Every structure is written in C-alpha cells, then in structure tokens.
Amino acid sequence: MTAITATVRRRPGAAGWWLAAGVTAATVVIVLRAVDGAVLRRVAASVLDHPAALLVVLAGHGAAVALRAVAWRRVLPALSPGQAVAALHLSVAANHVLPLRLGEVLRVSSVTRRAGIAPTAAIASTLAMRTADVLSVGVLALVLGPSLVLDVPGASAPGLLVAATLAVVAAGRWSTRRPRHSDGTRTVGPIALLLVTASWMLEAVVVHQAAAWAGTPVTVTDAVAVTAVTVAAQVVAMAPGGLGTYEAAATGALVAAGLAPGTAIAIAVTTHAVTTAYALGAGAVAAVVPVPGLFGRLRLAPRRPAATAAARSVAADAPIVLLLPAHNEEATVADVVGRTPDRIADRPVRCLVIDDGSTDRTAERARAAGAEVITSEVNRGLGAAVRRGLDEAVARGAVAVAFCDADGEYAPEELPVLVAPILDGEADYVVGSRFAGTIGRMLPHRRLGNRVLTFALRFVTRTPISDGQSGYRALSRQAADQAGIVHDFNYAQVLTIDLLARGARYAEVPISYRFREAGQSFVRLGHYLAAVIPAVHHQLNTDVDPLCQAEEHPRAAVRSAR
Secondary structure: OHHHHHHHOOOOOHHHHHHHHHHHHHHHHHHHHHOOHHHHHHHHHHHHHOHHHHHHHHHHHHHHHHHHHHHHHHHOOOOOHHHHHHHHHHHHHHHOOOOOOOHHHHHHHHHHHHOOOOHHHHHHHHHHHHHHHHHHHHHHHHHHOHHHHHHOOOOOHHHHHHHHHHHHHHHHHHHHHOOOOOOOOOOOOHHHHHHHHHHHHHHOHHHHHHHHHOOOOOOHHHHHHHHHHHHHHHHHOOOHHHOOHHHHHHHHHHHHOOOOHHHHHHHHHHHHHHHHHHHHHHHHHHOOOOOOEOOEOOOOOOOOOOOOOOOOOOOOOOOEEEEEEEOOOOOOHHHHHHOOOOEEOOEEEEEEEEEEOOOOOHHHHHHHOOOEEEEEOOOOOHHHHHHHHHHHHHHOOOOEEEEOOOOOOOOHHHHHHHHHHHHOOOOOEEEEEEEEEEEOOOOHHHHHHHHHHHHHHHHHHOOOOOOOOOOOEEEEHHHHHHOOOOOOOOOHHHHHHHHHHOOOOEEEEEEEEOOOOOOOOOOOHHHHHHHHHHHHHHHHOOOOOHHHHOOOOHHHHHHHHO
C-alpha cells in the first residue's frame, strides 16, 4: 500500500512544469491572434440574451459526468454514487489547472481518502475507465466523422483505429489476467461501455450550442464527432486543461465539417471556456460535498447520538465543583475563591484550583482563601488544566462541574445561574454567554475575534451558539466524565465539538463579564489559531475519543482506578 500511495502522489519535475507553462503561454498568444473577435462578441451577446440555453448546456455536461459515475460504479461497486460524481468532478477540475493530466491522481486520492476505497481498487478501476474512455471516443470519431478525422492535422483514421484496437486488447488482457478481481473491482462490461459512450455523446451539447451561439449551427452528428476528436487529442495534452491541444483539435474538426477557420476557433474557444467554467465550479463544490469532503469533515453530522440522560441518581449531598484553572494569578485568585457561593440548591460547593505550573504565590493564596489546590510542576496549558480538573471533579462525585478563569473576568456569584439547567435535568452542557448578558469592557479586536470564531463554531456544530469562547461553563457529571479535550493549549472549541458530537444537550445562560485588571492573557491570535484549527479538524475527523488512546492521558489513569 505504501508503494502504491507513493506512486500516486508523485509529481512531475521542475522541467515538466516549466515546459507546460511555456506551452500554455505560447498557446494563449496564438489563440488570441487567430480567433475572430467579431464571432466571439456575437457568442457573448447570444449567451447574455439566452441564459436558459447556457443552463441547459451545463445541465447536459453534468448529466454526462453522472453517466460516467454510473459506469464507474459498475466497475467499482463499493463506491457510493455521491463520491463517484465528486471524484470525477475533482479530476476534471484538476485537469483544467494542472499539466500532464494530473487530475487522475486526485480522482484516486479522493475515493481512497473520502470513500475508504483501497488504493489498488481505486487505481485499477480508474485505469479501466480511462481505457473505456479512449475506446469510446475512438469509436465515435471513426464511426460518426471519418472525414473529420482524416482532415484534422496530425490525426488519421489508421492511427485512431490502432489506438482503439490497443484499448480493446488492453481491456481484454486486464480481464483475463484478473478473473477473480480480488480487489473488489469488476471487468468493464458492455453496459459500462455504453454508458461511457453515451456520456461523451451527451457532452457534445456544448459544441452544438456554441456553434448555434456563433450563428453557424452544426449537426448533432458533427458535434459528437468534433467532441470525440477533441477528447481523444487530450491524451497527449501537456498544458493545463489541454489548452492549445483542445483548440487545435476542435478547430481542425470544425473546419473539416465546413466551417471557416476564424469561426471554428471561436467556437472551440467558447466550448473550452464553458467546460472550464463548469469544471472549476463543480470541482469546488465536489471538494466539500458529499461529506466527508476532500479535506475531511468540516462540520458535525446532522444526526447525532441520543442525548445524555440527566443525573437523577446521584447522592443528595453530591457537591457542585467549581474549577479555577490558574497560572500566575496571585493577584486575583483569592478574591475569586472568596466570592464563590458555599451552597447551591442545598448542595455544597467545592472550589478546586488547578495550579498550572505557577511561579508566583497562586497556590498559597488559593489555599489561604479556602480552596483545594491541585498543582502541576510545569505549565501544560489551559486545556490540560481543565482536563485535569474534570478528572478530579468526577473522582469527587460532583453532580455538576463548572469552571471559569481565576483572573476575575467572570463572576463566581453567578454560579447558581450557570448550573441551574443541569440541576433541573434540562441540559448536560451549559455555557455562560457574555453576548447574551452584560459586558463591562472588551477590547474591540477581541470582540471581533470572539464574534468571528463563534460564527465558525456555530457553522461547524450546527448549533445556535452565541459565545463560543466563553470561559464560564458547566457540565453534568456524565458530560464531565465523557468530555474530551484533544490538546493542552485550550479547550473552548474542541470541548464543545466533542460534547455535541456525543449528543449532549446544550444550553446558554446570560452572564456578566469584565476585562481583567491584573495579569496577562495567554491568547495571541496567530499562535491561538495555529493550535486550535488543527485540533478542531482532528476532532471532527476522529470517530473514537483520541484521548482514550493517549499514552499519558490523565483520564485513562483515573478511569482505570475506578
């Protein structure tokens, strides 16, 4: 598998890229000098006057791709319809921006990464379908337009006949060499060949309509023959999108059909422009639809597990634990601990300070104020401190676990409001929303950053979240026991994604907020995004809790001890 993957990912050397760039530049110059500007203006006016015709052309082009997807699935039954269409669109789009027909590499990569298809099956089926493509266009060109083929520069009926014969022989050898198809693929049968042939005939709608826009209609037969000749010529194309090769083949075929050279090249340019626009647009959509996209999952699934049951069987005196992650907060931690309520709803409140490698008197002052202190010898990060705190709170039998910063930005007096939905059995995960409450002061750039990141989190989770970065949150006992924080740096986004993916019931309550008066925030935009974005992507694309597999994950030790 490693060897095959390495082969698929191989890229051409610098010489190949420079050669392709040179061919592309030269082709653009030649085409611009040769094309009939008056015809192009007439085409543009026709398109603007009849936009419905353009939609029909694009729909026909899309239907052609769909037919090839159906044919591909006959060869590779394990491939889903959506992923087949997406991979074909991606390969076509890539072929329009990459030289040397490298789009086929993306086709293989797409189905292996997104659909779970084995590389051997993906490569084998792709080669089989490309063989079917060559055979189909060769037969169409020879049957429907022998005179066109003979008059196209550089093309000949014997040459195409040889190519078609070689394709048939290759297909036959493929079938006899692999009769059992142990990789899950099937032989390209007659139905698949008919579907591929029909797809190329349907794609001829672009040439047919481009000629009509130019005021020089061609017959359907000629349109199909021109399409077949042009596609066949792309086998040796070097420039992105076959630029130059495409125009030369299409122009030659149209001239052979009786069109003037200036008009023929204008039709060829129009056809290529429409197919390129379709390829790039459809390819962009195919990169993310269907899920998972080419870059993995970018959102939580619409359907999630059943909601976590509310805690009803915990002891009547089970405590509410308020966690205070703290790093060098000696100026404020005692005040926050002292303002924490002693009891909520007849339950005791325990204040637990997670001293994350402080080098000042944070731990000393927290203990003096009445908090229990858990000390880390080194500074591991806010995410690690919260993760440790959740473990410790669950181990102490907490009915609800809340946490906020120890810098005084959040009011511990509002803890009863935060945990009320959990104690009432209405929620598993509650976030205190600053934007739904009152904000004493927040720097403008931080307000903007919070808004932007909250919008992104709302999109990712499909949940109406108003404050994705709030530092005041509460979890039920079950949610705290299940929660996963996949990195040490921070918890905000990954904790929410993890709990919502597990089916936790989400709620928000309004809270107050004031800007810190002492100490310094650890958040720096560049470093923050560099740490958070990969973690979020990893969270969205991991089906199992990665923390349970970490060698040094504290929760594993806590759970094993229970």
